[in-house]
Every structure is written in C-alpha cells, then in structure tokens.
Amino acid sequence: MFSQPTTEAKTGTIVITDMTHNAVKLALDFCAGKYLDAESAVDLVGVYTFADKYDITAVRQRLEKYFDTALTLENFLAVTMYAYQYSKDALFDKCAEYLARDSDVALLPGFQELDKDLIKAILAKASTFKKAYVAEAHVHEDFTCNGCRKTPIIGHRFTCLICSNLHLCQTCEKNGIHAQHALVRTVNYNTAVPDIHEFIHDWVCDP
Ligand SMILES: [Zn+2]
Ligand SMILES: [Zn+2]
Numbered sequence: 001m002f003s004q005p006t007t008e009a010k011t012g013t014i015v016i017t018d019m020t021h022n023a024v025k026l027a028l029d030f031c032a033g034k035y036l037d038a039e040s041a042v043d044l045v046g047v048y049t050f051a052d053k054y055d056i057t058a059v060r061q062r063l064e065k066y067f068d069t070a071l072t073l074e075n076f077l078a079v080t081m082y083a084y085q086y087s088k089d090a091l092f093d094k095c096a097e098y099l100a101r102d103s104d105v106a107l108l109p110g111f112q113e114l115d116k117d118l119i120k121a122i123l124a125k126a127s128t129f130k131k132a133y134v135a136e137a138h139v140h141e142d143f144t145c146n147g148c149r150k151t152p153i154i155g156h157r158f159t160c161l162i163c164s165n166l167h168l169c170q171t172c173e174k175n176g177i178h179a180q181h182a183l184v185r186t187v188n189y190n191t192a193v194p195d196i197h198e199f200i201h202d203w204v205c206d207p
Helices: 007-011 021-031 041-053 057-067 076-085 089-101 103-107 109-113 116-129 131-136 170-174 196-203
Strands: 157-160 183-186
Touching (some): 021 041, 021 057, 076 089, 076 116, 089 103, 157 170
Antiparallel strands (some): 157 183
C-alpha cells in the first residue's frame, strides 16, 4: 500500500484528521461488508468522501449505486447531499423533482440542518418543477426561530401577535411552543399582512 517514502510508509500508521471518527469507522465497516442503510446522511456522504480520497473503488462504486437508487423519504437527504457536494447535476435535478412532488421532504428534521446554499439551490430547482412548491418551503432570510434558534426560518413562519419580534418555525409551532399567545402565519413574500390593530379589534369580544 505504501510504496512512496511517506510518513505513513515509515510508521505504518495513517493519521486521518479531515473527517469524523464515525465516517472513518463506517467506511471500514462498509469495506467489511456491513450494510449502511440506517446511517445518517452526513455519515454516508462522509464515507463516500473517504473512499474517494483514498481511491477505494469498491466502496465508491457501492455507494454510487446506493445514491443512484430510487429516491425515498429515508434516503433523500443522503442522496441530495452527495449530488450537491459532488456536482452530480442530473441526480440533483432528480432530488429537486422529488421534493417538488413530495413536500413532506421539507419537513424531515434533517432537511433544516442541510447546508443553507444547498437548501436554496434545491428549492430554486424544485420551483422550476412545480411553481406552487415555493409557497410550501420558503426561506425566511434574517429570521431566527425563538423556539429552537434555527436561522433562517424555513417553511411557514409564525409571528406572535402580543410579543414584539417573536417568530417561530413550523416545527416549534407544531410542538406547541409559545401556545399562550396567538400567532400569525406567514408563508412567503405574497402573504398579505392585515392592519394589525384593525385585525385584533375584530377578535375582541364586545362587552
Ligand atoms: Zn423552531
Ligand atoms: Zn408571545
């Protein structure tokens, strides 16, 4: 394996510093034939990066096959990250098309954790497949969720009618965070906001 006079050849040890311990472990397990289906998207892409860097063709080919199988809710994140990171444009388009068809994807917990540029790229691409999709997963730039601190808020944004400048993401709203106050839902740029005072006036019961 070590034909060059490298440090590795002299010591017989490889020190890997540019990927997570888990990714290296997964890659080695993968070489040993362990099935990786249940592993997270980040780790699967990490394994691919490892295999690519050290030119482990068998692992690379096996993962490429995995990434190229039919998209499901379970493998969507791994395949999308791989397609984005390795500029597999045709595959990335397939992911965007899947997202446009099945908007549940945007509600996957891991979706919000994806790279911000990736999210923007895939939403833009998805909107070319289905214009209406934009309304379902808008990126609210410059807004932070007061529940989970995620920024920007992706999907529906909920704003408190009582507290000033309090916003929630749709997951926190669904979980009943800040249930003590009424919230207003904003979907995207086209969501009309009423005159707030008149609006609240309509809700107040007459004595
Ligand atoms: Zn939140
Ligand atoms: Zn409030």
